[in-house]
Amino acid sequence: MAKELYKGNSRWSFLTSFLIWLVLYAALLYYWFNLTAWQAISDSSVHVILLGGAGFLISRNLSYYRPGAGINKFLYVTVVSSVMAALWVFFTHWLLETTFDSDPVYLHWLNSAIPIHFIVGCMIIAGIGYRSQLWYDEEEEQGERERREANEAIIREAELYKLRQQLQPHFLFNSLNSINALIMLRPEQAREMVLKLSDFLRGSLKREDDHWISLKEELQYLQLYLDIEKVRFGHRLTTSVSYDEAAEAMYMPPMLLQPVVENAIKFGLYDTVGDITITIRAFVEEGMLMLEVKNPFDNELQQPNKGTGFGLTSIRRRLYLLFARQDLMETGAQENIYTTLIKVPQTHDKSSNN
Numbered sequence: 001m002a003k004e005l006y007k008g009n010s011r012w013s014f015l016t017s018f019l020i021w022l023v024l025y026a027a028l029l030y031y032w033f034n035l036t037a038w039q040a041i042s043d044s045s046v047h048v049i050l051l052g053g054a055g056f057l058i059s060r061n062l063s064y065y066r067p068g069a070g071i072n073k074f075l076y077v078t079v080v081s082s083v084m085a086a087l088w089v090f091f092t093h094w095l096l097e098t099t100f101d102s103d104p105v106y107l108h109w110l111n112s113a114i115p116i117h118f119i120v121g122c123m124i125i126a127g128i129g130y131r132s133q134l135w136y137d138e139e140e141e142q143g144e145r146e147r148r149e150a151n152e153a154i155i156r157e158a159e160l161y162k163l164r165q166q167l168q169p170h171f172l173f174n175s176l177n178s179i180n181a182l183i184m185l186r187p188e189q190a191r192e193m194v195l196k197l198s199d200f201l202r203g204s205l206k207r208e209d210d211h212w213i214s215l216k217e218e219l220q221y222l223q224l225y226l227d228i229e230k231v232r233f234g235h236r237l238t239t240s241v242s243y244d245e246a247a248e249a250m251y252m253p254p255m256l257l258q259p260v261v262e263n264a265i266k267f268g269l270y271d272t273v274g275d276i277t278i279t280i281r282a283f284v285e286e287g288m289l290m291l292e293v294k295n296p297f298d299n300e301l302q303q304p305n306k307g308t309g310f311g312l313t314s315i316r317r318r319l320y321l322l323f324a325r326q327d328l329m330e331t332g333a334q335e336n337i338y339t340t341l342i343k344v345p346q347t348h349d350k351s352s353n354n
Contacts, residue, residue, distance in 0.1 A: 022048040039106055042099060046092050051121060054084045055128035062132045077129035085121035089114055178232040193231040200224040212251045215243060215282055215289065222257050229265055236275050237265065243282035250289035252344045253322060259311030260293045260340050267338065268295035289344040297338050312340065
């Protein structure tokens with residue numbers, strides 16, 4: 001069953017329109033057809049009240065039952081409207097004939113007006129029926145759209161959650177392997193790495209339900225990750241983090257930078273000799289937060305566009321799910337420097353974390 005059409009403001013509009021029609025029809029009968037005031041008021045009241053009841057009934061009927069799509073549903077309204085108009089003419093004629101049975105002039109006029117009343121009644125009842133049909137159909141379509149959008153949102157949130165959860169084991173396994181290697185050789189560094197890993201995972205749990213965080217919070221979280229990596233790689237790894245004053249006030253989805261930096265470290269350190277510097281820069285351009293990560297690579301040992309790994313793939317997918325755009329992440333290489341650029345539109349509601 002669809003929600004009732006005539007409720008609240010719609011109900012008052014319906015009643016007001018019929019009340020106005022009642023007054024206008026009574027005036028027409030009195031001034032144009034020279035009926036007495038009592039006859040005009042009675043005739044108008046009986047016709048308009050019963051016609052309003054017929055309109056309400058057909059609208060109510062359509063809220064419970066409507067035929068399938070196509071011409072059938074409009075044919076159904078037409079047939080029902082014709083039957084109801086005929087019943088309306090019958091009952092109004094019977095009531096008025098009973099009330100004014102001693103006035104042959106009025107009865108003659110009433111009988112002569114039967115075809116006109118039937119045609120007008122059909123048009124009005126059918127008009128109310130068609131309007132109700134369209135309104136209920138639109139309401140059902142809107143409900144279907146809302147259910148579909150809610151379902152798509154649930155699926156999108158589930159996929160985003162899955163992507164975020166997949167990043168944690170990927171990094172955790174690497175860290176545990178490094179700790180295992182350090183336990184025997186450098187136990188103090190292994191202990192330090194365990195503490196930093198604990199802080200990192202605690203921070204990730206706090207951000208589990210966050211949809212947007214400030215750039216400053218993301219950089220604090222990233223620093224925990226970088227501290228762990230510096231324990232792993234020692235003096236070989238240095239980082240340079242900078243951001244504009246305008247970028248500090250920007251917001252972004254959480255855990256967006258860490259996979260990118262992890263990818264930069266992986267392809268910057270594993271296949272190069274000597275120390276490297278990972279450059280992380282945040283700035284504002286065209287109203288969007290721009291996140292740029294640069295790492296050196298050895299062009300003879302690897303191909304920069306190959307093996308970008310799960311991290312960048314997941315980030316690209318997250319950006320699409322969040323913003324429905326495929327152009328928010330760019331990668332490129334120039335003069336042995338591999339650059340990843342992420343663009344974050346500022347579309348979140350600042351009054352809510354959602």
